[in-house]
Amino acid sequence: MSAVATPPSKRAARVVALAGNPNSGKTTIFNALTGARQHVGNYPGVTVEKKEGTVKFGDDVFTVVDLPGTYSLTAFSLEEIVAGNFLIDGKPDAVVDIVDASNPERNLYLAVQLMELGAPVVLALNMSDMAREKGLSIDTKKLSALLGMPVVATVGHKGRGLEELLKAVRTICRDDPLPPKPARRVDYGREIEPHLDQLAARLAVRPACAGHARWLALKLLEGDGDTANRIRSLCPEDCGDIFRETDKLRKHLEGVFGEEIGAVLTDRRYGFIAGACAEVVSQTAEARISQSERVDRIVLNRWLGLPIFALLMFATFFLTFTLGQPLMDGIEAGFGKLGEAVAALWPAGGESRLKSLLVDGIIGGVGGVLVFLPNIMLLFLAIAFLEDSGYMARAAFVMDRLMHRIGLHGKSFIPLLIGFGCTVPAIMATRTLETRRDRLATLLVLPLMSCSARLPIYALLIPAFFPPEWQGPMLWIVYAIGIALAVAGVKLLRITLFKGESAPFVMELPPYHLPTLRGLLVHMWERSWMFLRKAGTVILGISILLWAMSVWPKPGPETMAKFERDRSAIEARKDLSGEDRRAALEKLEHEQGEAELEQSLIGRIGRGVAPALAPLGFDWKISTSLLGALAAKEIFVAQMGIVYSVGQADEESQSLREKLRENYSPLQGFCVMLFCLISMPCMATLTVVWRESGSWKWALFQAGALTALAYTLTLAVFQAGSFLGWGTR
Amino acid sequence: MTAKLFHELSVSQEDYLETILDLIAEAGAARVRDIARRMNVAKSSVTVALRSLASNRLVNYAPYELVTLSHDGKVMAEKIRRRHDSLANFLVRVLGVDEKTAGANACRIEHAVGEDVVNRLNCFAEFLPNSDIPARELAGAFAKFYAEREKRGGFRESGGGGSPPKDTDGTPSTAADLKPGETARIVRVCGEGKSRRRLQEMGVTRNAPLAVIRRSPLGDPIEVKVRGGSLSLRKEEAREIEVERVKQ
Ligand SMILES: Nc1nc2c(ncn2[C@@H]2O[C@H](COP(=O)(O)OP(=O)(O)O)[C@@H](O)[C@H]2O)c(=O)[nH]1
Numbered sequence: 004m005s006a007v008a009t010p011p012s013k014r015a016a017r018v019v020a021l022a023g024n025p026n027s028g029k030t031t032i033f034n035a036l037t038g039a040r041q042h043v044g045n046y047p048g049v050t051v052e053k054k055e056g057t058v059k060f061g062d063d064v065f066t067v068v069d070l071p072g073t074y075s076l077t078a079f080s081l082e083e084i085v086a087g088n089f090l091i092d093g094k095p096d097a098v099v100d101i102v103d104a105s106n107p108e109r110n111l112y113l114a115v116q117l118m119e120l121g122a123p124v125v126l127a128l129n130m131s132d133m134a135r136e137k138g139l140s141i142d143t144k145k146l147s148a149l150l151g152m153p154v155v156a157t158v159g160h161k162g163r164g165l166e167e168l169l170k171a172v173r174t175i176c177r178d179d180p181l182p183p184k185p186a187r188r189v190d191y192g193r194e195i196e197p198h199l200d201q202l203a204a205r206l207a208v209r210p211a212c213a214g215h216a217r218w219l220a221l222k223l224l225e226g227d228g229d230t231a232n233r234i235r236s237l238c239p240e241d242c243g244d245i246f247r248e249t250d251k252l253r254k255h256l257e258g259v260f261g262e263e264i265g266a267v268l269t270d271r272r273y274g275f276i277a278g279a280c281a282e283v284v285s286q287t288a289e290a291r292i293s294q295s296e297r298v299d300r301i302v303l304n305r306w307l308g309l310p311i312f313a314l315l316m317f318a319t320f321f322l323t324f325t326l327g328q329p330l331m332d333g334i335e336a337g338f339g340k341l342g343e344a345v346a347a348l349w350p351a352g353g354e355s356r357l358k359s360l361l362v363d364g365i366i367g368g369v370g371g372v373l374v375f376l377p378n379i380m381l382l383f384l385a386i387a388f389l390e391d392s393g394y395m396a397r398a399a400f401v402m403d404r405l406m407h408r409i410g411l412h413g414k415s416f417i418p419l420l421i422g423f424g425c426t427v428p429a430i431m432a433t434r435t436l437e438t439r440r441d442r443l444a445t446l447l448v449l450p451l452m453s454c455s456a457r458l459p460i461y462a463l464l465i466p467a468f469f470p471p472e473w474q475g476p477m478l479w480i481v482y483a484i485g486i487a488l489a490v491a492g493v494k495l496l497r498i499t500l501f502k503g504e505s506a507p508f509v510m511e512l513p514p515y516h517l518p519t520l521r522g523l524l525v526h527m528w529e530r531s532w533m534f535l536r537k538a539g540t541v542i543l544g545i546s547i548l549l550w551a552m553s554v555w556p557k558p559g560p561e562t563m564a565k566f567e568r569d570r571s572a573i574e575a576r577k578d579l580s581g582e583d584r585r586a587a588l589e590k591l592e593h594e595q596g597e598a599e600l601e602q603s604l605i606g607r608i609g610r611g612v613a614p615a616l617a618p619l620g621f622d623w624k625i626s627t628s629l630l631g632a633l634a635a636k637e638i639f640v641a642q643m644g645i646v647y648s649v650g651q652a653d654e655e656s657q658s659l660r661e662k663l664r665e666n667y668s669p670l671q672g673f674c675v676m677l678f679c680l681i682s683m684p685c686m687a688t689l690t691v692v693w694r695e696s697g698s699w700k701w702a703l704f705q706a707g708a709l710t711a712l713a714y715t716l717t718l719a720v721f722q723a724g725s726f727l728g729w730g731t732r
Numbered sequence: 733m734t735a736k737l738f739h740e741l742s743v744s745q746e747d748y749l750e751t752i753l754d755l756i757a758e759a760g761a762a763r764v765r766d767i768a769r770r771m772n773v774a775k776s777s778v779t780v781a782l783r784s785l786a787s788n789r790l791v792n793y794a795p796y797e798l799v800t801l802s803h804d805g806k807v808m809a810e811k812i813r814r815r816h817d818s819l820a821n822f823l824v825r826v827l828g829v830d831e832k833t834a835g836a837n838a839c840r841i842e843h844a845v846g847e848d849v850v851n852r853l854n855c856f857a858e859f860l861p862n863s864d865i866p867a868r869e870l871a872g873a874f875a876k877f878y879a880e881r882e883k884r885g886g887f888r889e890s891g892g893g894g895s896p897p898k899d900t901d902g903t904p905s906t907a908a909d910l911k912p913g914e915t916a917r918i919v920r921v922c923g924e925g926k927s928r929r930r931l932q933e934m935g936v937t938r939n940a941p942l943a944v945i946r947r948s949p950l951g952d953p954i955e956v957k958v959r960g961g962s963l964s965l966r967k968e969e970a971r972e973i974e975v976e977r978v979k980q
Contacts (some may be wrong), residue, residue, distance in 0.1 A: 074933050074934055075933040077929060077933060079926060079929065079930065106959075106960045106961045107960070107961050108935060108959040108960050108961075109934060109935045109960065109961045110932060111771060112935070154926075194780050254772075255774065258744045258773070258777060259744065259777060259779075259780045259781055259784070261744050261745060262920075263928075263929075265929055266921070266928070266932055266937075267927070268935050269929070269932040269933060269937060270932070270938055273935065273937045273940070287803055288760060295962075296789070296945075299946075299955075303948070303949065303955070304949070305947075305949050306949070308948070309949050309950075310948035384916075396964065399949050399950055399964070400955065400964045401949055401950070402950075403948065403950075403952070403953050403964075403966065404950040404951060404952045404953070406952065407966065487903060509927070509934055509936075509963055509964070509965060509969060510932055510963065510964045511934070511961060511962065511963055511964075512955060512962040512963065512964050513962075606818075683917075701751050
């Protein structure tokens with residue numbers, strides 16, 4: 004036990020770890036304690052988020068570390084391993100276990116494990132208001148005596164009890180060398196205890212294990228490989244005999260109990276808790292139907308459940324995209340104005356590389372990053388509401404059957420839905436999924452949900468190639484292909500990369516809470532800031548790079564000189580009216596734009612890869628535009644405008660549609676849409692996938708796999724179509 | 733009562749009962765030392781197991797005394813014995829395995845398969861030598877043979893001796909069989925390591941009451957209440973939770 008509290012005097016700030024079940028109000032308390040003084044990072048080597056903050060209390064400064072929300076310390080999930088390791092290696096000066104007092108039995112399981120670990124725990128009975136409402140009264144003094152740890156009642160979102168909590172933390176931090184011994188410990192019974200003691204005694208003589216001997220003995224007995232490795236790496240002495248003996252002991256005990264030993268230990272711990280609860284918890288008021296149950300009777304009703312779900316999903320989508328649109332337009336317009344203002348600093352007509360870099364490269368790039376912000380902020384506002392209120396788990400409950408059939412989790416629905424708006428916030432929304440396997444599977448197929456940036460491409464191409472009565476169905480077909488491929492993709496992933504036992508669905512349906520505005524705003528801000536800091540910078544870098552590639556190298560001096568000559572010639576012609584002259588000049592400018600793009604790196608690469616894309620029915624102009632679309636899908640349309648010398652075209656451009664009709668067949672048009680739908684997501688998506696999955700490899704894998712899939716499918720469609728004679732104009 | 737107990741008896745306790753029955757048959761008495769030697773385990777394990785058997789009133793045991801079977805224990809041990817014999821019988825007569833291998837393997841199979849399967853295997857062993865039916869009609873013919881047997885009620889205890897009628901209330905049901913609004917006591921949690929432990933850590937442990945609250949609007953998953961908290965379980969997970977209905 005003393006090992007945890009070393010060496011307090013040397014620390015500038017005491018480290019306080021917050022532990023607790025999910026939905027116990029941990030985040031609320033963390034925010035209430037630390038305010039704005041927090042920092043979000045990752046635990047070394049893993050993608051589990053690590054939040055840290057500081058709190059001043061009198062003369063003391065505490066560093067508060069928010070551990071991942073877990074139900075236990077068994078090393079099953081990454082979160083539990085991270086939490087367990089931090090408690091042992093991080094040597095926090097105090098551990099605050101936040102317990103949902105309205106559901107003490109299950110919540111105390113973690114507390115009992117912390118007690119067994121010998122950590123210096125302070126128990127925060129949070130949601131004590133809810134407990135009272137439920138008619139539960141908890142004797143904190145008795146509980147404190149039973150568990151051997153200070154117990155404080157709190158109400159997180161009102162900030163009640165935090166003062167006492169900090170006082171208790173301060174006492175426990177100062178209270179070296181030893182916190183009071185627990186009055187009781189879990190008694191594992193006559194069959195197990197003697198062996199346990201013996202094992203603990205053998206471990207205790209090793210300095211590395213001394214502080215937690217009983218805990219380590221329990222873990223070894225459970226057959227926890229992680230613990231064995233830890234002991235092996237910490238102990239200079241040979242541990243082989245201990246492990247062998249533990250294995251033998253485990254087999255023996257499992258023979259006696261006819262059951263896995265971990266299960267027996269869990270049983271006993273719950274037995275201990277049930278006993279403790281019987282002593283300290285009393286039902287004062289008549290147990291009536293809880294508020295939550297009353298809400299659930301409507302929200303999860305057999306007939307109303309799905310409509311309510313659909314309504315809330317619609318609201319989320321609407322909030323994120325429809326309400327976000329004016330903000331996005333505002334940002335775009337603002338950056339457009341800024342670009343113009345900066346451009347105006349240069350003399351009119353003069354071309355300058357610096358101006359081009361500033362206006363088109365940097366200002367355009369920053370605008371391109373910030374334009375995602377409204378969506379991300381609004382989406383996470385909505386998600387925070389759904390999560391904090393407790394509805395998110397219900398949404399998964401309602402949708403799970405459908406999603407499970409596809410091979411995903413009920414909670415995958417929201418990210419997939421958001422994917423139709425924009426893939427970037429959708430990928431960030433996969434954070435709500437608890438297991439890495441579910442998260443990655445969802446994340447990898449997400450780009451197949453056709454995002455709104457691809458809509459301009461369809462809007463340009465479909466009317467260009469298809470008669471009006473086919474235009475609606477065509478759009479649906481494209482979307483349906485994306486969904487079908489996503490479903491097939493998940494199935495494929497499930498039998499290849501993510502094979503094996505799917506994570507259990509056991510999910511808590513927490514009681515409903517009214518979320519606090521502050522909680523929602525903090526959540527929203529956290530995500531947005533994370534996006535800007537971790538993804539925004541990369542996206543900016545890549546977009547500047549892509550811009551540079553589309554501008555450099557410039558055409559040779561004689562080409563430029565020719566355009567100059569032509570321009571002077573037009574200006575010199577007296578026979579043209581003002582109107583005609585302007586048109587002629589514009590046409591010349593468009594031709595110059597085309598020549599410049601053709602000469603640029605992107606144009607050259609486009610020409611270079613064109614032969615490879617020829618079997619798909621694409622020429623160099625399409626290839627070049629597809630490359631440009633890496634920056635953002637909708638850029639495809641603008642690029643096509645440039646390569647066909649119609650200037651900055653948008654999806655409504657009739658002249659561009661003319662050109663397309665002249666040059667391509669409907670089959671080619673369809674192939675372009677198909678390719679845009681499936682192929683390589685935009686680089687903002689790739690960057691976010693990299694950040695959220697924690698590794699470049701997944702982003703590259705996704706880009707590679709989707710592009711390969713797009714290539715194969717488009718190839719098949721174009722070749723089959725050509726064979727059937729649809730390829731000709 | 734016996735059926736239920738039988739069900740709850742853990743694998744290794746069955747082995748103990750069987751061994752004790754054998755020893756009493758051979759030497760007239762069973763001693764801890766002999767049991768330990770026969771089963772190739774430590775004497776301390778034997779004591780522990782005996783204590784637990786004694787608490788179930790299956791054996792009479794006090795330290796340093798001979799071990800005897802109680803009435804219930806005897807009935808159960810014989811039942812286990814018969815199951816073992818009929819399996820060995822099947823292995824020898826149908827599959828042509830030699831006696832020694834058959835004995836060892838029967839031991840392992842009997843813990844892994846249910847009573848019904850053992851009965852059918854045994855019945856099949858009896859049926860086969862007497863039939864000269866072409867292979868493609870075999871299945872139909874056996875079904876008839878089995879149905880007749882079942883009507884006569886003779887196959888359950890092919891070694892003779894009446895068994896208590898099956899206790900319908902005690903047949904194991906799972907949390908997936910419960911209707912919304914029903915409450916039951918958890919008997920045990922089966923399933924694979926990881927999901928099973930997860931369930932247990934969330935409070936789904938032996939003897940805890942479990943109430944099914946509702947089904948999802950699409951029919952799956954279900955919401956259950958255990959230890960004061962609501963959990964959502966897929967049917968396939970609920971099926972791993974064996975429960976016993978509680979009368980309200
Ligand atoms: N009634 C009540 N609600 C609380 C209390 N503490 C937190 N909440 C609410 O519970 C919900 C979930 O809290 P959160 O901190 O996100 O839980 P976490 O999952 O443990 O991080 C939020 O809506 C909070 O406003 C409390 O003491 N009483």
